[in-house]
Amino acid sequence: MRPRVTTAAVLREFNAPLEIEQVALPADLPPGAALVRVTRTTLCGTDAHLWQGVLPFVGLPLVLGHEMVGEVVALGQSAERDALGRPIGIGTRVVWSESVCGNCYGCTVLREPVLCADRGYGFRQRADKWPFVIGGLSQYTYLPPGAHRLVVPDDIPDTWAAAAGCAVKTVLRAFTNAxxxxxxxxxxxxxxxxxxxxxxxxxxxxxxxxxxxxxxxxxxxxxxxxxxxxxxxxxxxxxxxxxxxxxxxxxxxxxxxxxxxxxxxxxxxxxxxxxxxxxxxxxxxxxxxxxxxxxxxxxxxxxxxxxxxxSLNGDVSDLDRSLRFLTAFRHRFDWDAMFGTPVGLGGADRAIRDMASQVAVKAVIDPALDLEEITG
Missing domain, CATH: 3.40.50.720 (NAD(P)-binding Rossmann-like Domain)
Structure with missing residues (x-):
């Protein structure tokens, strides 16, 4: 059965503790959309900056987290293929890029999705307005139609795949632009x-x-x-x-x-x-x-x-290269050295604070870890 609500860590006030709440999920999925059960979210400096209120124009409440990986639990029409044409079904593990409109000057003339005039950055999505949750500090999250997704190969750990969604793709794009x-x-x-x-x-x-x-x-x-x-x-x-x-x-x-x-x-x-x-x-x-x-x-x-x-973030092509880069150099670089021990949603507030204070290099959230205790 398609989930209608999700447990999430919600930012309601800058520099304040995240609150564990039940947040609505879309009742219906438009063509191209999907619902995903988040299996791992990795935090980065931008999440800490958002929590600190460095971008004061951001609307609250908000579910943070923009580096995540998960398993598909529901699909809208025409959502059965990834950006490389591979099949996607219920249970398929995927990563995805920020949504793009596909119709603006950046998308069509420049053919640069990162320059989309309506790019779906996570900090634009309030948790009290449809579709409520596109962030990773949540049991489930909404994958918009314009968010190009990729099937994750079996040999890539969840944590690496999540980090590919921002940290790795941003770096690879910067080197390409250089x-x-x-x-x-x-x-x-x-x-x-x-x-x-x-x-x-x-x-x-x-x-x-x-x-x-x-x-x-x-x-x-x-x-x-x-x-x-x-x-x-x-x-x-x-x-x-x-x-x-x-x-x-x-x-x-x-x-x-x-x-x-x-x-x-x-x-x-x-x-x-x-x-x-x-x-x-x-x-x-x-x-x-x-x-x-x-x-x-x-x-x-x-x-x-x-x-x-x-150089601004990255698109689905950079995301694809990121997955391949992490795999190609897995024996040369200890990627796990960057990541902390996974914690559940109950530990998300501490994880954000550790990122802000630089105690953590890259905090890791597994929403399933303490879910039974939270929902009790």
């Missing part, structure tokens, strides 16, 4: 969160000659070293942005880096990133620096002919 890595080049990774750690691994796998990862705290930098960073720069030990620029300058014999990726989104990241670039270098902006961002020295951009490239 034009790839030139062999033996120097790549600087700003940030040692999940994106920065995956970025470190991608840079190493792509043949970079030197990988420099900047961030903290120490446990994250240790994973960066294991993922291939030749040098790590602690923002706790080297707290002055100009000193960090000087370290990169010294490491590159004053030539600067060929590629600098901002996976940090800190106020000084873009200024630092440009200054770390060598002549004809590229600075790829993925993080959101916010209203306190330091000015970028445009004279340096011009004088060194630096390219500043924006």
């Amino acid at each position: 034009g790839g890595v030139r062999p033996e080049s120097t790549v600087v990774i700003q940030g040692a969160g999940p994106l920065g750690l995956v970025g470190t691994a991608v840079a190493r796998a792509a043949g970079a000659g030197r990988v420099i990862t900047i961030g903290g705290p120490a446990n994250r930098l240790a994973i960066a070293k294991a993922y291939g960073a030749d040098v790590t720069i602690s923002i706790e030990e080297t707290s002055d942005p100009d000193e960090r620029v000087a370290v990169v300058e010294e490491l590159t014999e004053a030539r600067g880096a060929e590629l600098v990726f901002d996976f940090a989104g800190s106020p000084s990241a873009n200024r630092e990133g440009v200054l770390m670039c060598g002549q004809r270098g590229k600075h790829v902006v993925v993080g959101l620096a916010g209203p306190q961002a330091m000015p970028v020295p445009m004279d340096v951009v011009m004088g060194r002919e630096i390219q500043v490239i924006g």
Whole structure:
């Protein structure tokens, strides 16, 4: 029988505890839609930022979580195939991208779904308005018609598949937008969160000659070293942005880096990133620096002919590549090192707080773990 309600961890007030509630699910599924039982959700920095109210225009109440994997429990008409044409049925394990309209300039003329004018980001969905839940901190979630889905191969663990839905696909798209890595080049990774750690691994796998990862705290930098960073720069030990620029300058014999990726989104990241670039270098902006961002020295951009490239999330093609990337390098990189021990929905509030304080690298939620205790 199709579920009509779901147990979910609901954000009703910024910086306040998540509340375990029963939330409605759509009574009817339009063509192309599906309902999914969430088997694993991984949290990222954006979830913590949303919880903190960094995006105050977000409407509450809200079910957080945008990296998830699950098993199909109900299908609307014409929803029986994934983006690669593979069959989907009840019980099929799937991941999916944010929904897109398919009709706007970004979707049709540019053919870039990430630039869709009506992209279905999770923070746009209030939990008190139809379809109520598209987030992952829930027993069940709604998969919109325009969300391209992929069947998950049997040999990919739930946690990896969930993380592919944002952290991994965002990084792979950024490297694609940068034009790839030139062999033996120097790549600087700003940030040692999940994106920065995956970025470190991608840079190493792509043949970079030197990988420099900047961030903290120490446990994250240790994973960066294991993922291939030749040098790590602690923002706790080297707290002055100009000193960090000087370290990169010294490491590159004053030539600067060929590629600098901002996976940090800190106020000084873009200024630092440009200054770390060598002549004809590229600075790829993925993080959101916010209203306190330091000015970028445009004279340096011009004088060194630096390219500043924006990169936004990823689409279903990046998601497909993410699943294949995680599988291809499973014996080279210990992906599980990023993930915490799974907790149930009752532990979701603590998990969000641990992400906000950087105690956790990547918190993991299994909605089924404490479901009987919660619903009692």
